[in-house]
Amino acid sequence: MFIRILTVSFVLLGFSVQNAGAAGDQVSPPSQPWSFYNGPAGVFGYYDQASMQRGLKIYREVCASCHSLKRVYFRNLEALGYNEAQIKNIASEYTVVDGPNDEGDMFDRPGKPSDKFVSPFANDNAAKYANNGAFPPDLSLITKARAKGPDYLYALLTGYAQPPAGEHVSGGQHWNTYFPGHKLSMAPPLSDGQVSYEDGSPETLDQYARDITHFLAWAADPYMEERKKTGLKVLIFLLVFAGVMYSVKKKVWKGAH
């Protein structure tokens, strides 16, 4: 019994300590209601296609000028609810460098569904050079590459603020409540009314941040829906199997005790 009390008190200690520790230069982002975390432990999570389509629009009109999305194929956009023709259309708006051709030359051609999103810069150095030495990371895995990824991304995009008294941000840097160290080399990329929505959704910073996060959460974890649906089936199967094995075991052991 006292072991149990000991354990519980240590766990409580752990929690209180963790909360106190969070007061350093890293602020834990508040949790947001995401559809992909739907249900207990997110077991019924699903992606909201309308939100992802709006997020794609924001990516293409805003973020894409600095950030690549190099792990996503145009054909993957099917998951956003687009049909083949629409995807072909989106892809063809990009110019892809291909080749070499029979004559040994590289050539430009319109994008195809089997291409990946085209990166804005030829290489990392070019990306840094264009951004005052700060590297805009590829966004295809961003929500997995940060703790509490989607919450963090939303908090980051909406978390720009004036630096508190006594703090200075030098040229090219911006104060952000949620960025570790607070000094971020990305200017606030989004503001109210910046991107026009066709479906009547509010054109606000808050809505933009939710939509781009939703889209990037999908980009980082495109098999989430399939994974969770399979998981439910597997769990149900295993639970039934466990029940069967339990009764088999009971039957076998009858009289042996």
Next chain:
Amino acid sequence: MGSANREKFDNTVVEWIDSRMPIFTILNKEYGVFPTPRNFNYFWNFGAIAMFMLMTMIITGIILAMHYTADTKLAFDSVERIMRDVNGGWLLRYIHMNGASFFFIAVYIHMFRGIYYGSYKKPRELLWILGVIIFLLMMATAFIGYVLPWGQMSLWGATVITNLFSAVPFVGNWIVETLWGGYSVDNPTLTRFFALHFLLPFVIFAVVFLHVWALHVSGSNNPLGIEPKGPQDTLPFNPYYTAKDTFGLVVFMVAYAFFIFFAPDFLGHPDNYIPADPLVTPAHIVPEWYFLPFYAILRAVTFSINWYLIIGAGLCAYAFIKWMTKNKERESFFVKEYMVFVLPALFLFVLGAVIAFIPVSEQQFVDGELQYVGIARIIEGIRYYFTFDFLIPDSIRGTTEAVEMRVAIDALLIPISAKLGGVLAMFGSIALLIVLPWLDSHPVRSARFRPLFRIFVLLFTVSVGILGYAGSQPADKVYWSTCLGDAVACEALAHGGHGAGAEHHSDASATTIIKLDNTMLAQAFTGFYFAFFLIIIPLLGRFEKARALPYSIHEAVLGKEQRAGV
């Protein structure tokens, strides 16, 4: 191999094979009718579960290897291609990734079972040692495997851990460069790690074979820790334990599947989804959760270990062993040899500890002369003479020559640097498991009949958990602190906070800050870890009075209705 008095099989094909190579006879003997104690609880499931995990890892691992590319420029991308473009690739990778964690969960429970029920004792010492070897191989395999996806934690975890070996005297640098295949963790490291990660599981498989072989010679232990006395104490393995193990395994798989499908990245670190970059160091480098207790032990040794401490510890150990092994006249030994061993040891400990632990005290100048007051004076006196500081002539103090002399003296005085000490402590903490059968001389196996041993094993388990927590936190994290002394100065300290150099005035010397930080937490529980094996277990082995053992397993099982067992 036992084919002489073989029983015939009805199936002609089976009989044809068995008469030429009695594989079915052996299988039946070892897994069919194998006599197994009838009183196992569910702790006895975890060997079979570990076996299932090993097979899972090997099968998923081989398929992953078909799609993986061991090249620093391509490794991260190839893993992401598995996640996105290979059919079922995400499932395969998540099974393997979480499989490592669940393999360790199973084996940790399996090892706890071994300690709690005294399974390591005679005649199962070799069986136990083979288990510890499997555990070491698993740690090597998992560590190397974590490097393969070539994310930030892969690179930096590998850098931190492989660097440790440079503390080994004489051959340290050679070991590190051999591991790296160069002068840093780079492409040659990745390719050799891939080759080893492919190889080691099969080595594990071979050792598991030996482990199970040894098990089938001694037979299984059981929750009572008494040997079966006859057929009434055992049951044939099949169907009794095949049915029970399968049920237990399926329950375990429910938890495993939950993580695979609903929290696949929970046990991992987000930084490993950032491609490795030798130019960017992550804020906190943490190994995977199953290494954390050992990582905490590694980091707990922040002090160098001088000869005073080593000789003091040696004397204590000698006196302790003598005292423990002396049967009669323990009292008189105590009086006589106490003076010879323990007092000098204590004296040496104080000297060694002062030199190793107490930071050079606040220096105060009075009339331009360095002054030490009160206890600081004594401490500085000890330091001056016993670190042989007096050998350095006053005339050269402050010059580089003096510094060089100090370094030369320290090289002789301190054989174990803090870094080497940490490495020794970490490997020592596992080596203790190997000698556990000889540290524990108590004739009774099961903790059920050893009330004190039981409490200490549970405390030990909790403290390994706390060490794990300490391993996950930054070393300088402060859990609790208080400021003693001048109230105004304390107030200033509390508000001046970090790095406010301008606020620092002489009043600060009127305060003492007492704090509990993460390093101290790790040190306290590292101390308990070693004390458990080196002091508590030997003492209990000698002095603990066990409760009466039941006559036989059979009798105990029949009487179970009245008793509430563990």
